[in-house]
Amino acid sequence: MIPNLDWLADAACAGMDTRAFFSTGRHARAQVNAARRVCAACPVRVQCGQWAIQTGEKWGVWGGMSQRQLRQRRRRFTSRAKTDFREAA
Numbered sequence: 001m002i003p004n005l006d007w008l009a010d011a012a013c014a015g016m017d018t019r020a021f022f023s024t025g026r027h028a029r030a031q032v033n034a035a036r037r038v039c040a041a042c043p044v045r046v047q048c049g050q051w052a053i054q055t056g057e058k059w060g061v062w063g064g065m066s067q068r069q070l071r072q073r074r075r076r077f078t079s080r081a082k083t084d085f086r087e088a089a
């Protein structure tokens with residue numbers, strides 16, 4: 001199935017240098033905070049975050065979430081999906 005990525009057209013980061021969302025080095029925290037400020041005003045923040053969680057994105061800021069927040073949400077999502085699967089079986 002081809003994923004629907006139409007929401008990307010409305011992204012606040014459209015046209016920005018994507019490196020701003022993939023921080024490294026000494027200024028990583030400041031970079032993450034700057035990226036999250038862009039995300040805060042993004043109309044497709046929810047879709048972006050869902051995409052990152054569902055596709056297992058491990059790096060960068062997605063949906064206003066840091067890598068750490070993404071990992072936490074992914075764990076919850078995976079655990080809930082397993083529970084739903086068990087209950088449906």
Ligand code: SF4
Nearest residue numbers: 011013039042048063
């Ligand atoms: S939430 Fe952030 S990373 Fe996602 S599309 Fe919007 S601005 Fe870009």
